Amino acid sequence: MSALHSRHRAVLPDWLALYYERPVEITHGEGRHVWDAEGRRYLDFFGGILTTMTAHALPEVTKAVSEQAGRVIHSSTLYLNRPMVELAERIARLSGIPDARVFFTTSGTEANDTALLLATAYRRSNQILAMRNSYHGRSFSAVGITGNGGWSPTSLSPLQTLYVHGGVRTRGPYAHLGDGEFIAACVADLKDLLGQTRGGVAALIAEPVQGVGGFTMPPDGLYAAFREVLAAHGILWISDEVQTGWGRTGDHFWGWQAHAAAGPPDLMTFAKGIGNGMSVGGVVARAEVMNCLDANSISTFGGSPVTMAAGLANLSHLLEHDLQGNARRVGGLLLELLRAEAAGLPHVREVRGRGLMIGVELVRPGSEEADPDAANAVLEAARAAGLLIGKGGGHDTSVLRLAPPLSLTVAEAEEGAALLGRALRAV
Template sequence: MDQYIGPEEVLRKKREYLIPCVYHFYDQPMQLVRGEMQYLYDHTGKRYLDCFAGVSVVNCGHCNPDITKAICDQVTTLQHTCTIYLTQNIVNLAERLSQITPGRLQKSFFCSSGSEANEGAALLASIYTGNHEFISLRQGLHGRTKLGMSLTGLSLWRTDASPVGGISFASNAYCYRCPLGKQYPVCDLACADEIETVIKTATSGKVAAMFAEPIQGNGGMITPPLGYFKRVKQILEAYGILFIVDEVQTGFGRTGKMFAIEHYEVEPDIMTVAKALANGTPVGAFIAKPEIADKYTRPGASTLGGNPVTAAAALATLDVIANNDLPARAAALGAQLKAGLLALQERYPLIGDVRGLGLMLGAELVSADKSPASHELDTILEKLKDRGILVGKNGPNRNVLAFQPPLVITREDVDYLLNQLDDVLAEV
């Protein structure tokens, strides 16, 4: 263990050499040094059950041996060329994505992050429509670039003091705290209908696209009713507006289907992906219908996008997902976890709402007056960490426990998580 400098020295170097926006969880953080499938290990050898997966990234588990082998084999053969030369992995990956993405999505552009993917999707939408305005949802998160921040409906992540103009925000489908003061299903999806009002009153009418996450991860695991996106798509089509689905957090089996939008039976015009596509190797992509993609003809490139190593990692990841039917596994284990969380909700009023699909679940913590219980959540996170369990937090008030574990966890892992959470809630 002597090779590890320990958390105190890591924190010292972090303060001295990293820009302070790079924050971390926990009052007493640990130094993570190793990962193995659903587990992480700190510098003392302590094991943690990872229930956050690097924020929905390592769906196939940490250091999955099949993916690691594919990376090592490729990195010793051909590591980088850029897209100005022909290589095989990038076209095979694009072909594979066209086979598994919903509807007629067919042609891909590869980059290195979800932020870049959303930038590219916005550019493609403007090229295709000739329009330059966008619609986004409150509490959505679409990246850390200037445009991505401007499309983001969470003030926590809108660092830029001068955001891009021409972006209008509509109410999200937050049924627990309905922004319109209504109740589902008697509301008849009024939040979806509000998008038409936004088009008519807050835009010039020349809107290129609307961005939406099927489940708003950072926004607090906001999960719209199943009819929501069909209504949204009907409205957008009536005004000639493209529908861009951001699957950066929700994609690749996480919600019980390969892509979360499949639960809603809606065809995107453009889809963005990243994170779990290569199980931790930096990757991003936007995929479009051919008639939309074919309008982007001026020279374009991404220096590292779709490089041989990343593409090999992504192809191996897709093999692992398919060979182990991880979407079905996420559906079954997600049902187990959700049932357990709902049982805990009956016993602990601190849990105000449980929502999500598959293994992308959130438990919103509230005080007796329904105000956000942010302090209690931080206490719970710290106590779970001390017990060897890592859970996330999100939402505009940081009061939503986020459960996004690797999809390779077991039923026993879920029971262990629920039992430990039960004990911690009793303490709090």
């Protein structure tokens, strides 16, 4: 065990997980690559959990951070903040939500926590609909609506949470149905659930593509069908875009747009990629909902001048270089390459994804049983070959998660697919 690993274990919580038997200390990065303390280079296909969205050490972002830090680092929301206003204006326009208001936080967890506060206050109800297999963060309220048992350490919650079918297309009681029948069955389940509740439900919170859950997704149009039911009851729709936002899915800028027949959500949360590694999260909501709070509130660190400067530079780079289009093109190629690499391997159940958001689900050969041991073995083999990937799925965490920066090149996609293919065959 390295000296740093020993020090980590001595002062940090046991539940603070580290990847790998010999954990990696990442010292620097450039583009789609990072280096460890021993000088070894890795192709990064996880981006700090989908956070390094454009590239490591992107010059525009590092310059914006440096210049802003040289002027003022912190002021809080009690003072006017030009970078925060400018980024809020851009996000409000991009959100598609009419008369939008934006509140910045420091993380996706805090963003979802804020959205829950707004929805429950607006609707005067603590009942929340969430999706099975979902993940929404680490705070007490976010854990209380998380439908993935592996990431929910307590059953206590300030909220009454009701879980809905639909987030996982290829498992569960409706997996055998066609897409249209699947949507109809999930809508019927939602109606039945609402028919058994007392009082008004505040909101449905849903990830368009479930992140920690293993990059699973429903058929396009499910949330549009849900929205018709929700609207009849006055229930709000919160789209958790912490992992799907900013063009990562390739086909759309926001994940909810795959269900665009419903129109935009009432609230939308974001984080991760917008800061390209800086701590930025937030909520977008129509003004009527955002302004419903009747108590004082501020944010000490949300919307700080430095993180807002980083977000502005990063968003400009993403839009000017059409990284959404790159995610669609290179992500489509990567998906095809991975399916070819996995063809015929008995422990690969499914290779799925959208854009640069791809999951490889592993099972025990000849069964549908998740195989977390195989996932750990592939993770180690990939690292040994020079490729960093992530894990997810249900509580068994048997899905390999690939989410490289959106600037991934064709050559890097081919290299990464070949490396992962060798790791899969080694298992």
